[in-house]
Every structure is written in structure tokens, then in C-alpha cells.
Amino acid sequence: DAKTTQPNSMESNEEEPVHLPCNHSTISGTDYIHWYRQLPSQGPEYVIHGLTSNVNNRMASLAIAEDRKSSTLILHRATLRDAAVYYCIRTFQGGSEKLVFGKGTKLTVNP
Amino acid sequence: DAGVTQSPTHLIKTRGQQVTLRCSPKSGHDTVSWYQQALGQGPQFIFQYYEEEERQRGNFPDRFSGHQFPNYSSELNVNALLLGDSALYLCASSFGVEQFFGPGTRLTVL
Numbered sequence: 001d002a003k004t005t006q007p008n009s010m011e012s013n014e015e016e017p018v019h020l021p022c023n024h025s026t027i028s029g030t031d032y033i034h035w036y037r038q039l040p041s042q043g044p045e046y047v048i049h050g051l052t053s054n055v056n057n058r059m060a061s062l063a064i065a066e067d068r069k070s071s072t073l074i075l076h077r078a079t080l081r082d083a084a085v086y087y088c089i090r091t092f093q094g095g096s097e098k099l100v101f102g103k104g105t106k107l108t109v110n111p
Numbered sequence: 112d113a114g115v116t117q118s119p120t121h122l123i124k125t126r127g128q129q130v131t132l133r134c135s136p137k138s139g140h141d142t143v144s145w146y147q148q149a150l151g152q153g154p155q156f157i158f159q160y161y162e163e164e165e166r167q168r169g170n171f172p173d174r175f176s177g178h179q180f181p182n183y184s185s186e187l188n189v190n191a192l193l194l195g196d197s198a199l200y201l202c203a204s205s206f207g208v209e210q211f212f213g214p215g216t217r218l219t220v221l
Binding site for chain 1 (some may be wrong): 213
């Protein structure tokens with residue numbers, strides 16, 4: 001299964017930017033990078049996805065390294081509601097592929 | 112739009128029993144996937160249904176089976192329950208890249 005590596009946990013302060021790293025050194029040319037997050041007692045929630053270029057949406061930005069072996073999810077101003085487990089996931093294609101979740105990064109946001 | 116709904120919310124069964132979990136996808140979504148999430152772990156893919164056919168399957172035994180109906184709703188069946196089947200079962204629907212997850216069904220096997 002497609003492998004990504006993330007830190008187990010990170011901590012941030014409210015209203016500060018957060019950079020969540022993900023390593024996917026064995027990525028192939030057609031693999032997409034997806035980010036989902038799971039708030040406590042909820043199902044996962046889509047955050048963002050990309051292939052090669054940096055991507056922005058209302059929730060976050062995704063910065064993909066030029067060699068595509070790593071990426072960073074950027075939350076521009078963390079809020080308490082952003083405290084969640086963040087999962088970085090590779091898929092073969094951009095369609096409704098199965099998602100292979102690791103353990104993710106648990107983000108703690110301090111007030 | 113109600114989003115993805117799952118029923119029941121919680122369920123308690125004993126070993127050897129059978130269970131059926133239900134999922135209604137988000138309006139307009141034709142693909143349904145099921146995941147199992149053990150405590151402290153990320154969700155694990157069970158299988159995916161599209162046009163009433165199982166399209167992909169994860170590494171789960173045949174005790175786990177499913178069905179998709181013409182209205183795209185889906186069921187997950189687990190036979191001969193084991194203690195290790197205790198988990199949160201998540202349903203996700205999609206019509207493209209983004210998958211929308213339901214709140215899950217918490218299954219406890221005693």
C-alpha cells in the first residue's frame with residue numbers, strides 16, 4: 001500500500017500558522033496527495049488534494065516539493081477547531097480511489 | 112443536504128452473531144466506501160461499491176460483505192463476529208475525488 005510518513009504529533013498556538021509535513025519519497029508520477037482530518041468523535045473530513053502544483057482552498061494550502069517526495073499542509077491561522085488528527089494520503093489516481101490511512105499527525109492547538 | 116448518514120449509531124453484539132450496518136450517501140453520490148477504525152488507529156479500507164458492484168476490496172476476510180442498492184445506499188454485513196471486530200465503522204460517499212464521511216457506527220462485540 002502507498003506509504004507516507006508524518007510526525008505523530010504537533011503543537012501550535014491559536015491564530016498562528018501551522019505547517020504539517022508529510023514525506024512520500026516513493027511517490028510515482030501519477031500519485032495524488034490528499035489531506036483529510038478527523039476531529040474528535042467525527043468521521044474524517046476532506047481538506048485538500050494536489051498532484052504537482054501548490055493548491056489553495058478556503059481551509060488550507062498544500063505545498064508540494066518540486067521533486068514531489070514531500071508536501072506540507074499549511075493552516076494559515078490555527079483555531080481551536082483545527083485540533084484534529086491530520087492524515088496525508090497517496091492515491092494512484094485522482095478519482096474515488098481507496099484511501100490508505102496511516103496514524104496521522106495529532107495537532108494540538110493552544111489558546 | 113443531509114450529508115452521509117449511518118445507522119445505527121451504536122451497537123452491541125456478542126461473539127458469533129451477525130450484524131448489518133447501513134449507510135445513506137450524500138445526494139448525487141454514486142460511490143460508497145466502507146472503513147473500519149480501531150481505537151487509536153487510522154481508518155482501514157474494507158471495500159467500495161459503485162453501480163451496485165464491489166469495485167475494490169481491502170484486506171478483510173469474507174465474513175465482511177456488502178451490498179449497494181439502486182438508490183446508492185449501502186449495507187455492510189459482518190458474520191461470525193469476533194472480539195477484534197469491535198471498532199468504529201465509517202461509510203464514505205463520493206462522486207469524484209473528495210470523499211464525504213459519515214459519523215460512523217460504533218460496534219462493540221462482547
